[in-house]
Amino acid sequence: MHVRTMMRDRWAKGTVRWAYVNLRTGERRQVGERSNVITYTAADLMARMLGGQTDYVPKYFGFIYGTNAAPGLVDPDTLPASTRRVHPWSQIASDLAGVAAGKANCVISAMTTQPAVSLGVDSDPALYANNAVTLAANTGSRLEYGFSISGGIYAPALQDDGVSDYMYQAVLLARIIAASGITYYPFARISLADAGVYSIKPANWELALDWTVTYF
Numbered sequence: 001m002h003v004r005t006m007m008r009d010r011w012a013k014g015t016v017r018w019a020y021v022n023l024r025t026g027e028r029r030q031v032g033e034r035s036n037v038i039t040y041t042a043a044d045l046m047a048r049m050l051g052g053q054t055d056y057v058p059k060y061f062g063f064i065y066g067t068n069a070a071p072g073l074v075d076p077d078t079l080p081a082s083t084r085r086v087h088p089w090s091q092i093a094s095d096l097a098g099v100a101a102g103k104a105n106c107v108i109s110a111m112t113t114q115p116a117v118s119l120g121v122d123s124d125p126a127l128y129a130n131n132a133v134t135l136a137a138n139t140g141s142r143l144e145y146g147f148s149i150s151g152g153i154y155a156p157a158l159q160d161d162g163v164s165d166y167m168y169q170a171v172l173l174a175r176i177i178a179a180s181g182i183t184y185y186p187f188a189r190i191s192l193a194d195a196g197v198y199s200i201k202p203a204n205w206e207l208a209l210d211w212t213v214t215y216f
Contacts, residue, residue: 017210018210022205042188062109064170066165071099073104074095105155105156110141117133132215136211159201162201165201166199167192169190
């Protein structure tokens, strides 16, 4: 409960910068930057990590995409205070299943670099404030899909044709493997809309995110 209280007091915040990158040439096209919503599940993850359960460290990105330019997904940042931080994986599954006039899915990617740690960013070092960690991943480092790509209510595999798939949102995840299967725990969630418009993934380019979590 104390960890959840700290969460409500904004003990951490997240900022995401996203760009399209050409992995062959190294060219990078910056698209946007905004703050994310850190979930209540993040408090549970932090408690587990402090208890030594390092498997619960969030080190995977979920890239949510789909075939509809206007999917009707709610920007997490616009939700009322009572539900703004409530984003269990079951809610994400429901949100994607409810995309109108098209289908959506989530491709899971591993981090592409080691986390970058910054101590005392823009702060008095004696206060130990504004310590931050930056995580990076892109759609090219995909491991699997969050939901079935074999037909049904979710979208097929992410296409690389430059016309099929819009990039909707992203989720910072812990990924736990057990005998019963894989379970995802969202740490944070963000909309990738720029002025309300979702971009199409260009052919031969990957969507890359730099996700910085700052602790107060």
